[in-house]
Amino acid sequence: MKLQRKNRLRATALGALAVSGALVLTACGSDDNTGGSSTPGSGDKTTAASNIDCGKAKGQLRASGSSAQKNAMDLWVKNYMAACSGVEINYNSSSSGEGIVAFNQGTVGFAGSDSALKPEEVTESKKACKTGQGINLPMVGGPVAIGYNLEGVDKLTLDAPTLAKIFDTKIKKWNDPAIAKLNEGVDLPDKAIQAFHRSEDSGTTQNLGKYLGAAAPNEWKYEAEKKWPAPGGQAASGSSGVAAQVKQVDGAIGYFELSFAKSQNISTVAIDNGGSAPAEATSENASKAIAAAKVKGTGKDLALELDYTTKADGAYPLVLVTYEVVCDTGNKPETLDTVKSFLSYAASDDGQKILTDAGYAPIPAEINTKVRETINGLS
Amino acid sequence: MASTTPIDTPPAPPAPPERAERPTSAGRMGDKIFVGLSRGSGILLLVIMASIAVFLSYRAVIAISKNEGNFLTTFDWNPAGDPPVFGIAVLLFGTVVSSIIAMVIAVPIAVGIALFISHYAPRKLAAPIAYVIDLLAAVPSIVYGIWGALVLVPYLEGLNLWLDQFFGWTYIFDKTEVGVARSLFTVGVLLAIMILPIVTSVSREVFLQVPKMNEEAALALGATRWEVIRLSVLPFGRSGIISASMLGLGRALGETMAVATVLSPSFIISLHVLNPGGGTFAQNIAAKFGEADEFGRDALIASGLVLFVLTLLVNGAARLIIARRKEYSGANA
Numbered sequence: 001m002k003l004q005r006k007n008r009l010r011a012t013a014l015g016a017l018a019v020s021g022a023l024v025l026t027a028c029g030s031d032d033n034t035g036g037s038s039t040p041g042s043g044d045k046t047t048a049a050s051n052i053d054c055g056k057a058k059g060q061l062r063a064s065g066s067s068a069q070k071n072a073m074d075l076w077v078k079n080y081m082a083a084c085s086g087v088e089i090n091y092n093s094s095s096s097g098e099g100i101v102a103f104n105q106g107t108v109g110f111a112g113s114d115s116a117l118k119p120e121e122v123t124e125s126k127k128a129c130k131t132g133q134g135i136n137l138p139m140v141g142g143p144v145a146i147g148y149n150l151e152g153v154d155k156l157t158l159d160a161p162t163l164a165k166i167f168d169t170k171i172k173k174w175n176d177p178a179i180a181k182l183n184e185g186v187d188l189p190d191k192a193i194q195a196f197h198r199s200e201d202s203g204t205t206q207n208l209g210k211y212l213g214a215a216a217p218n219e220w221k222y223e224a225e226k227k228w229p230a231p232g233g234q235a236a237s238g239s240s241g242v243a244a245q246v247k248q249v250d251g252a253i254g255y256f257e258l259s260f261a262k263s264q265n266i267s268t269v270a271i272d273n274g275g276s277a278p279a280e281a282t283s284e285n286a287s288k289a290i291a292a293a294k295v296k297g298t299g300k301d302l303a304l305e306l307d308y309t310t311k312a313d314g315a316y317p318l319v320l321v322t323y324e325v326v327c328d329t330g331n332k333p334e335t336l337d338t339v340k341s342f343l344s345y346a347a348s349d350d351g352q353k354i355l356t357d358a359g360y361a362p363i364p365a366e367i368n369t370k371v372r373e374t375i376n377g378l379s
Numbered sequence: 380m381a382s383t384t385p386i387d388t389p390p391a392p393p394a395p396p397e398r399a400e401r402p403t404s405a406g407r408m409g410d411k412i413f414v415g416l417s418r419g420s421g422i423l424l425l426v427i428m429a430s431i432a433v434f435l436s437y438r439a440v441i442a443i444s445k446n447e448g449n450f451l452t453t454f455d456w457n458p459a460g461d462p463p464v465f466g467i468a469v470l471l472f473g474t475v476v477s478s479i480i481a482m483v484i485a486v487p488i489a490v491g492i493a494l495f496i497s498h499y500a501p502r503k504l505a506a507p508i509a510y511v512i513d514l515l516a517a518v519p520s521i522v523y524g525i526w527g528a529l530v531l532v533p534y535l536e537g538l539n540l541w542l543d544q545f546f547g548w549t550y551i552f553d554k555t556e557v558g559v560a561r562s563l564f565t566v567g568v569l570l571a572i573m574i575l576p577i578v579t580s581v582s583r584e585v586f587l588q589v590p591k592m593n594e595e596a597a598l599a600l601g602a603t604r605w606e607v608i609r610l611s612v613l614p615f616g617r618s619g620i621i622s623a624s625m626l627g628l629g630r631a632l633g634e635t636m637a638v639a640t641v642l643s644p645s646f647i648i649s650l651h652v653l654n655p656g657g658g659t660f661a662q663n664i665a666a667k668f669g670e671a672d673e674f675g676r677d678a679l680i681a682s683g684l685v686l687f688v689l690t691l692l693v694n695g696a697a698r699l700i701i702a703r704r705k706e707y708s709g710a711n712a
Binding site: 094095096097098101172192193194199200201202223225226227231232233234235236237244245248249251 | 457459460533556640646656670671
């Protein structure tokens with residue numbers, strides 16, 4: 001009896017403690033919530049991003065797609081939501097394929113994609129865009145860095161044919177004459193090359209394939225597809241996975257977005273494009289290459305045709321452009337205003353300027369002007 | 380009166396004339412409900428399994444009918460290509476080989492641990508060891524994957540070199556391609572660790588079921604402890620070990636995330652298990668599902684159907700083996 005009473009007392013004490021604790025915690029929680037949501041709306045950040053025209057934007061906007069532009073999108077969304085209170089933008093950086101599927105099912109306001117819509121995807125998009133069809137708006141450019149890990153070698157130059165042979169495992173040693181010729185004065189070790197590629201389907205793989213196919217047609221005979229085409233080499237999952245392997249393995253080489261190389265301190269290859277000097281993988285050099293691009297889309301579609309064989313000085317030719325996919329007409333009325341307002345900000349001078357800091361490259365001015373016109377005309 | 384009924388009835392309202400009938404009718408009613416419920420559950424299970432099979436076959440047929448390659452022999456997976464081509468040969472090979480490696484490593488160790496726990500270890504030690512082994516089962520497979528990629532792969536490189544140097548003549552351990560140890564062999568080692576707990580705990584339970592009389596009789600005849608195990612424990616536990624192994628094999632066949640994290644997949648079939656490359660069904664589905672369009676998903680579902688059938692065959696084979704060895708099994712003891 002005594003014991004039981006003691007236990008009961010203890011239980012009530014514990015219960016009381018739990019209840020009061022929960023009360024205190026919830027009080028804290030609600031405090032935090034109001035504090036957190038009100039500061040960005042008012043505060044100093046509004047002045048920083050005062051150029052953002054919120055228009056009639058309201059409510060929630062869901063978007064999905066390419067992870068290559070994730071860091072750019074994060075910045076845009078953060079600044080935009082700070083300026084326009086009451087708007088919530090949710091970009092799910094899954095993958096280009098998933099983004100387009102979601103767009104064609106009509107569940108997102110726009111999709112991000114590493115490559116322009118294929119004809120059959122355009123056909124399918126007509127279901128989601130009741131009166132129109134899906135179009136591509138080039139919004140973010142960037143270099144695909146070739147990262148390598150070779151003890152004692154901190155500067156390496158390669159050209160397209162050599163890269164093609166390396167990734168096709170035709171060149172097997174780092175001291176191969178083809179590599180030595182491009183790197184005079186560099187002491188190349190007698191070590192096996194371990195070439196890493198993406199294990200899952202990826203827009204980055206497709207861009208590398210397009211580049212190698214255009215710049216080294218004799219050495220790279222594979223179709224440019226999202227799937228890795230060559231039989232040899234090793235694979236890892238995601239840009240982060242490839243970067244991790246390159247970081248870990250001596251003698252490794254792989255490809256990924258520049259930001260992964262920067263964040264993990266991985267040395268990158270300078271590409272000899274045939275110009276006066278090899279081009280390093282930087283945002284500025286990528287911009288120079290994207291400047292040579294032409295619009296190949298018809299109507300409002302602004303899909304780009306990149307010039308991978310450009311010999312312009314300092315142009316880093318291995319670039320990718322990611323698009324935002326929207327309906328030209330027939331966008332959903334509840335998200336149209338938000339989509340227009342948000343994409344206008346992304347395409348604005350302010351929006352494009354922050355790309356450089358994040359390791360991306362802005363879209364050249366004349367193409368960007370067309371993008372802005374198209375965004376204004378969306379309905 | 381009420382105590383004669385087989386089922387404990389809840390306190391009935393005190394109405395004397397009903398009391399005589401009620402217990403029997405309530406008993407029958409209870410029986411009926413119970414029969415209905417259990418029959419319903421059984422049918423529900425069949426319906427669920429059948430609908431999974433129908434779903435898999437339906438989507439698989441759509442995919443296979445559009446496949447321009449041979450579903451069974453093509454060494455490629457490219458349903459998004461033009462023309463779409465995909466085949467399961469590499470996946471089937473990789474799944475079977477990595478599982479076999481896992482079984483070869485795990486089963487002897489698991490049986491050893493089970494014997495140690497049930498027959499050799501002092502009680503104080505047996506319980507914690509059993510507990511720790513069971514804990515292995517509670518680790519999520521993605522954690523095994525990360526651990527495998529960050530710890531196991533670098534560590535196995537030395538073992539790979541050693542195997543290549545001294546056992547290269549076996550062909551299997553001849554490492555012909557450079558590359559880190561992200562091979563089917565490494566996957567097999569990782570899977571072996573993952574299936575250890577299930578094989579161990581089932582074997583242990585079986586070994587503990589061995590009739591004490593058998594063991595004591597053997598001991599009385601002057602057998603050593605090892606002879607006791609060889610003569611009475613192992614024959615008695617054989618079918619148990621087989622079913623335990625099959626349970627483990629089931630897990631190894633279907634393991635997804637750990638394999639996807641550790642393996643360096645490629646569409647090559649090679650018996651050199653130390654070379655990087657290969658693939659398994661579950662790993663391929665995990666890797667390709669994200670970017671796949673609708674047709675690509677159908678193709679992956681088709682490969683899932685093959686895994687389904689493979690698992691079915693393995694379980695069927697296990698049943699056959701166990702049925703044939705019935706005379707040794709615990710059922711007759």
